[in-house]
Amino acid sequence: MGKILNEQIVSTQMLCKDVFKMTIRSEYVASNAKPGQFVNIRCGGLDAMLRRPISICDVNKSQNTFDIVIQVKGSGTEKLCSMCQGGVDIMAPLGNSFMIDDKHENICVVGGGIGTFPLLYLLKSSQSIHKTALLGFRNKESVVLEDKFRVAADIVEIATDDGSYGKKAFVTELLEETIVSQKPDIIYTCGPAIMMQKVAAIAEKNGISCQVSMEQRMGCGIGACLVCACKTQKGDDWGFSHVCKDGPVFWSTEVCWD
């Protein structure tokens, strides 16, 4: 269950241009957060009134801290990234979480850009024997947290759009290669919608279950205002689910990708 908390920032560190990792001390979040959940964080001020939903990237239970990674996109995230110490007003942990099943021996995560971050805590939380991380970035400069992924997963493969690091490929191409060599029991994906749609299609073609973490502009973050709609299958019909409460994680087959 989410709570309104006033917690302390431990540190804010730049990972690459416009991408910052913020570590926040919170016993409640550290002991309750599940992979895939997010925090709704208050930026302050009138030009960025709404809280910003940010995925939980990592949790350190022994230190009672958790990490979020923020990309500067506008005035709100810019303000957040400039906060290096002191208190921070958060609502957390919010949303549902990735389904982790110990029966899955072989899991694969597919992340793109800032979508890679929630997959780190998922990998760390999974007890699967074989874990693969396929990560896509724009270029070498935007590759972040690779060391952490290398610790959390058995295999880490990186693709960049321009080939300046790892393979010059789309991350979905890495997925197709991985499936040929070692078919995963489940795929988890987070990133641009077009990438996740492709991942979902590959998963379906190969008969692999797949969970996707969706993104949409949010208002309240707790399922009351209904703005963060995501078109999903509801029986024979369709309807709008809500990313903040029904998600952010959905089965890929639930989502109507049109």
Added chain:
Amino acid sequence: MSNKIDLSTNIAGVQFDNPVIMASGTYGFGKEYSEYVDLNQIGGISVKGLTLKERKGNKPPRIAETPAGILNSVGLQNPGVESFITEDLPFLKNYKTKIIANIAGNTIEEYCKMAEILGDSDVDAIEMNVSCPNVKAGCLAFGTTPKGIEEITSAVKKYCKQPLIVKLTPNVSDIKSIATAAEGAGADCISLINTILGLAIDINKKKPILANNFGGLSGPAVKPIALRMVYEAAHSVKIPVIGMGGITSWEDAVEFMLAGASAVMVGTANFVNPTIPIEIVNGIEKYLERHGHTSLNEIIGKLELND
């Protein structure tokens, strides 16, 4: 506190424990916020706008942030009035907060039918939304002329067992004539303002941010406009007025009451701070005490204009 301060307010026979009511569309059916706030401490909740049949709502994005405000275009996603009564109302009735059913329709007949259905339910009042900017047919069209307001209000009033609140749109040139028309046609109360029609543009895509193109603006940006309209409306009618538009603090709420509102509605501010309703209630109480007042009647409509 030395003097006993009475925060209750009576609106068309409904006694609210305090004047802070949650604005329709921002609070769902109360359940989500009940995990963060004690709903017993809130004067009332106007529930998410209801239609006769389920509505799926508009395509996303449904929200855009603008300076000191938000633009939304949800398009009245709701399960339908009957589902609300059986599935959602029982939960709300566990609390002493007063429940206002907000209704919207495409035709006058739909509004009448909903008022009739709600007549047999436990809702305390009906708020008729004739001001939603986000749906294609009906709704807003009824609310923009005195004649339209008169026609729909007098028709729906006949089917109402509970007090009828008419929610007015600010997207009109003369709010006074609209307010007077609602009163003349039998409204028990008016609430205003609904959102102001607006537009936000993504300059890189050269497209509107909202999938539905236009949306309703709310938040602090609209407050001065809302205050002026509440003042004008309250000074044109004898029925109570519920004021809203950008209230984010107890000071804002007091301003609305001084302008003539018997109660206030809080919407967008809940997204930022879910405990804001309680802070507003406490702030109003302390304000009354500081000024030596014992009841809200001593501040409602007590604004004195400069000569």
